[in-house]
Amino acid sequence: MKHLIKILFLFGPMMCLNISCSTLEEDTSSLLQVGVISTEADIKANIAPIYRSVLNTNNDPHYLRCATYGADDITTWVAGNKAPLRVFDRFDYGSGENSDINWLNVAWDNYWNTIYVCNTLIEGLKTSTAPENLVKLADGEARVFRAHAYLNLVKIYGNVPILLDGYLPTGDEQRATVVENYKQIESDLLIAENSLPAPGTEDTGRVSAGFAKTVLADLYLTWAGWPVKDQSKYSLAATKAKEIIDYGYYTLLPLDQLWTFDGAMSKETIFSVRVPSDESKWVNQATAFTFHQGRGFSDCFPELRFFYDFPEGPRKDYTFLLDIPNRGVKDGAMFDKTPATIPWQDSDRAHPMYRKYVYSENLTVFIRPVNFRPVELYRYAEVLLIYAEAQARLGENSSSIEALNEVKRRAAGLPYNVANGTVDVASATPNEIVDEKGWELAAENKRWFDLVRTERVAEMAAKRDPSEPVTLVRMPTEAQYIAPIPAQSINNSKLLQNPEGFKIN
């Protein structure tokens, strides 16, 4: 018995320790709750991931644009690892095939991630105790990016399900119609354009009402074209674009400033996403648009026909690079080989490169050319051309012609706001304006959507240069206007793949 007492003394405390330890509850004090927004700092912390998601979306142009290679302004390497890009360059899709290829999902995933982050913020703001003006502003920012993401999804993949703030997944989601998508996007943008500050008054790096109106103008222009073809939207597009012009804030930069670092944060910039100034992160525009010979990835370069047809002039010189950089790498740094450049005809891809994306490249921080230049989602030149085209479809007027001429004057290296008889036109057809937009915004991820909207994909494909190494599987039809929905989302939901799931009205 004495032993027992001793034992109890020995092990009793251990048992007590056991009992006191074993609450079996997780210590959740290290977890941050989502959607609790009470201070200005909370708001900013919840907005940051929205912008970050937009940056991620635009970080790698070749991924983002995978489904848009059918456009005549870009093509890719005939060999190497570019098979997914060639699927779209060759129109090897349209009946649901090739939904499981690499990179097709990148744009899809990134845009939906933006929507998820925006939805969470919009929901959290409903119960926020932060000052009302800040809540309104944050709500507007979340809505404009949500709308922008939805608009791009519909443009690339066709109609998509609508998941908004406060939504919980059920597994039964279906794709809305294109029109339903447009209406929802419009409703967000109409709120956002009133919530956001006028251009020039926004905080550094943030969006203004100018961005909301531009997305809205883009939406209306798209709405008026294929597939909905609601012609009444042209006037809304024109009105909205004119409102932006009438801010009187935006300008066109001289060509020699446009593709500089500052050019992407200028008064021509409607909105651009940025990387940190400590150079700890960069974007891959220069890598994607440079050939392997220049230490790039040869993802994206102009089709020969597009290059040949591009009107001569200063803009062409700033758009294309004809002397292809010839670089090597050694001891963790790039160096110029001899010769430092090679004529494009003799280069490893036998095409010119896009100069605009390597104009302000950085060649020292990495063993490939990279960019610290912010990435524009819209430039003022696009607004002018949206206005010019939309108004031309309604009946052109002096201000719409002036908008077109401003772009043409700058393209010729002239002051954009001074009339010039050698460049100015008195009239232009909508297609002429669309082509002008193609040249002005060459390789800026706009051309494909303009061709689809105006149903001119086949027209351009027919003009393809016969010496283009990537050859077409078929002549494109409407079936190629939208990309297959990435397989992961089809497999894990009840969404119907294109073309069965494509519903316009």
Added chain:
Amino acid sequence: MKKTKLMIKQVIMICLIVCGVTTLSGQNIVQGNVTSSDGQPIPGVNILVKGTTQGAATDFDGNYAISASPDDILVFSFVGYKTQEQVVGDRQTINVVLQEDATSLSEVVVIGYGTAKRSDLTGALTSVSSKDFDKQPLNNVSQALQGRAAGVQVTQNSGAPGSGFKIRIRGANSITGGNEPLYVIDGQFADINTINVNDIQSMEVLKDASSTAIYGTRGANGVILITTKSGRSGKPKFNVNVFTGISNVTQKLDLLSAAEFAEGVNFSEGSEVFSAQEIADLRANGGEDWQKRLFQTAYFNNVQLSASGGNDNTDYYISGNYYETGGTIVDHQRFKRLNLRSNLNIKLSEKIKAGLNFNVGQDKTTGERADLGVGLAWDPTTPAFDENGDYNFASNLATSDTNPLVAAENNVLVNTRDRISINGNFNWDILDNLVFNTSGGITKRDIHNNRYQPLISLPGGRADVDNIYGTNLYNTNRLTYTPNIGENHSLKIDAIHEIVIDKSNGAYITATDFFTDLVTYKDVSAANVQTVANDESNRELESFLGRVNYALLDKYLFTASFRADGSSVFQKEKWGYFPSASIAWKASEEEFLKAVDAINNLKLRVSYGEVGNQGVKVFDTRSKGTLGLGVDYPFNGIYTRGVAPSILLANPDLTWEKTKQINAGFDLGLFNSAINLSFDYYKKNTTDLLLFVPLASFYGPEGYFDNAGEVENNGFEVTLDTRILQNEDWNIKSTLSISANKSKVLALNDDLQSQSYGSQIRESTFPVSPSVVQVGQPISSFRGYVFEGVYQLGEEAEAAIYGKVPGQAKYKDINGDGIISTDDITIIGNGSPDYTWGWNWDISFKNWNLNFLMTGSHGNDIYNLQRARLMALGAKQFHAVYGDYRNRWTPTNPSDIPSGRDGTEILSSQFVEDGSYVTMKNIALSYNVDKNFLNKLGLDGIRLYASVENLFILTKYSGFDPEATASVSNQDTDTGIDYNSYPLNRSFTFGINVNF
């Protein structure tokens, strides 16, 4: 051989009773020596004059002396050996060789929370004793288990030094909840990698639910109990075991020569990238043989020292081990392991015993190995070095990756894993039939991962410093009651309380933009950009257990157990309850079988039990804000910290996964156990799987954990032990184990029919996972298009339907809709074998011993995605470097190897191969130096040995080897996928083992 003997003795010492004194007069003194069949002395052998109580025992050198008259008969007996009788006659010296008694029925084996006699077991348990593997030089526990335990599938998933292995007991139950068995070392829950294999006395593998249910929520994947060596009373015994050897990869791949590659590039680009002259020059010069660059001979050394001994009240075992090896893929990598163990047992009083085990160790990996995936894929026309001896950093013809030698030869990597584990136990016989046992311990593990990529390798350099600290605490208290309930009955009741706490915290530093390489990771202040992250986690498990063992007439055995487990990782349903029951019938104890001489043992066993799996991580049931650099944004050039919504959806209702298992088997011993056969059949159904449900990416969150679905595994295991020949000169034994397992997914969440799970290769290479979990199929199924060859000339019309031309790949249009789309993806293979086997032979002739282990795996497929990459498919490769490309389709070479640039799928049956194999896993020859010679040196034993690991592999598989390279990750959904993995090595080892 001495070492073997030592271990046997140690086991036996547990039951050893040292005998009394001899006190007789008028008789002769007879003396002699008792050895085992392999010449080792056996201490503690009982020698009895037949029909009297006169006895003696052998000393530590096996010597004895006893008084006996010429008419007397001496009886030599020792547990584990056959009793022998000798008539004294006029001899004064009688030397005896005892034969091992192969029936190990009286052997005591470790079971969950206790021990049992093997003959009393009612569940399915496989033992692997050190004597099964100690003739082979080992540095890793997996080598000791592989092929030696039926039902246990051990796969070495890399040939990298010190690398891991995958152990599965009776297949994989869980899809995303983890299938790693539970490891218990001397009663302490532990990481299998922390043990020095040379310290292992025995391993018991608990397989059926009646054995594992005692481990409740952690028992579903089987349990491996490891018992380390202990000392025995007597003078100190020392053992020194040293081996050294070399390793090389088992084989190389057939890759294109530089000239062949250049021709392929011209073909693929459709232009003359290489001129005819350049190709001719390459043909003459040969270009670079990257395999020759990348593979090298590795050297390894192992030193093991141990001392053991004790007296009546204390015993000890102390060992130190040092193992060092290089890698077979280029330079600058060493792996070192240090281990120190001290096991101490003290008898405090007649009733109280205490033990303390202490284990310290360090694993250290230095140097970064070349990326083999990149290395094999690199351009053979570009030499590794230029004419000045500097690196050729880049070539853009095969891949855009940097020369694989640059990182391997310049990056600095130092990873250390330090661990200390202490566990003590205290055993008190409160009453004759009541025992209290308490044990507790702490394991501390520090992980330090340091890496520096210098400026030559990465502009700006980069340092990564991870410091992770983990602590595991446990305490188990057991009360065992064995009431006397009559002669024909025996009863044993255990009641146990246990608590286990796991804590860990880590800090992770990343630094970039260095101005100098001099300080590497050691002072990240030299970097302009430093980022830090940290985490902390804590999990607790509390359990109450009870077990009843009842035996009637020592023939009918019954065991029942119950465990209640509470786990902190679940929010609402914390507690799980796990019952089990088993019965066994020792038929050979029945009169009607006792008469059959041939049968010395027959036992029939049936069991049923439920076990659980709590294999989710801390916070896996919760959603939480996402922080970190990935959600920050530089509005004005400087990052604003962001908080993004949760990646995981919460599931507060999540609870354990349950596995119900039935097991039926028998153990048969024939001809005095010259043949022992064990057979087990089992069926396991795992329900409420801890299933990670991935959401379609448009939802936002990646997914959530749910209790859903069902997986069934069934199979059988056969173990056949045979003593083929045993006499003074010869001793031949063989053990064959065969395991067959069939797994099948019966259901997934909701009405889903199939689901893909992310694999580590998926992110960068495949848009969809190569593996799929599909209802009605095994967990490890491959998905892809069905490859039907190449469209030939004359098939233009058929090809045109699918937008193809001759030379392009032809895939089966399964739904016949005229397009090849994801609807035409189907199951094209299965990575799990139908059955595996291991066959161990141990052949002794006089002083020689030959021990070899063959293993085999049959019916498994391998998805050779490494070959697919080398054929220029996937996002990483530009042009083909694989030998098959020589035979690509052209109008004049109508082969079945597609040559079109577009439309060739990486995920197709073109790359599925039969992965069956037979391998000579290990063969060891050893020689025991003659005893008489050793006595002069004052040594007890010297064994010299040589062995070869992976001497040959018989397989049709075209990759490096069908075992290691087919293990891209530890996930069971990825079983059989070959992509950029480290191949197996063939090793030659020479060693010496000395006892004194």
